[in-house]
Amino acid sequence: MGKGVRIQELPGLGTRYDVDLHSGSDRVSIVVGRDGKRHLYVFxxxxxxxxxxxxxxxxxxxxxxxxxxxxxxxx
Amino acid sequence: MGKGVRIQELPGLGTRYDVDLHSGSDRVSIVVGRDGKRHLYVFxxxxxxxxxxxxxxxxxxxxxxxxxxxxxxxx
Known part of the structure; x- marks a missing residue:
């Protein structure tokens, strides 16, 4: 399941997940905050x-x- | 789980899910196609x-x- 997802710890903020879409310049990043909130970034x-x-x-x-x-x- | 999600059949295309975010004008719609593909619409x-x-x-x-x-x- 982990393939195609890059995970990066953001100290003090939470965890960032970049999901590779292999489709031109389309990308999705999700930051899961320590408070449970998610920010969804669409490129x-x-x-x-x-x-x-x-x-x-x-x-x-x-x-x-x-x-x-x-x-x-x-x- | 269904609360806050509106579901609409799109004949011949698939199913549309609108997820209410209760945050200003932010909205998310997902169309799940009959071929399994998803289109994610962010407003x-x-x-x-x-x-x-x-x-x-x-x-x-x-x-x-x-x-x-x-x-x-x-x-």
Whole structure:
């Protein structure tokens, strides 16, 4: 599962995960904060400037994550 | 788990999931295609135009989903 994901500790902040998309300049970085909050950075152009950044609570991130992973269900 | 997620069938295309973020105009929509591909639409401004759109294969989506959901592990 680890292949294609680079993990970097950000001291005092949390952990950064870069997921390689192999599709042009599209990239996704997720910073999981020590408080559980996630910041999702979406890059659709080359360079260091993200196209979009959104903040997700742990619960919101779990829902988005479940939909993406295909494990979302309605209870 | 279903609360805060609106699901809409898109005939012939797949299923659209809108995840409510309760944070200003930030929104996330995910379209899970019948071929397994996911399109992630990120909105950070009001209106119908997404700020960023990325396409993910099923495997890439699983990785991003696991990181977001907090179930990512390196094997």
């Amino acid at each position: 659709t152009t080359a360079g260091d400037e993200p196209t979009a950044v959104i903040e997700l609570t742990e619960e919101q991130a779990r829902k988005v994550g479940a939909v993406l992973a295909g494990t979302f269900f309605v209870d | 950070t401004t009001a209106g119908d135009e997404p700020t960023a759109v990325i396409e993910l294969t099923e495997e890439q989506a699983r990785k991003v989903g696991a990181v977001l959901a907090g179930t990512f592990f390196v094997d």
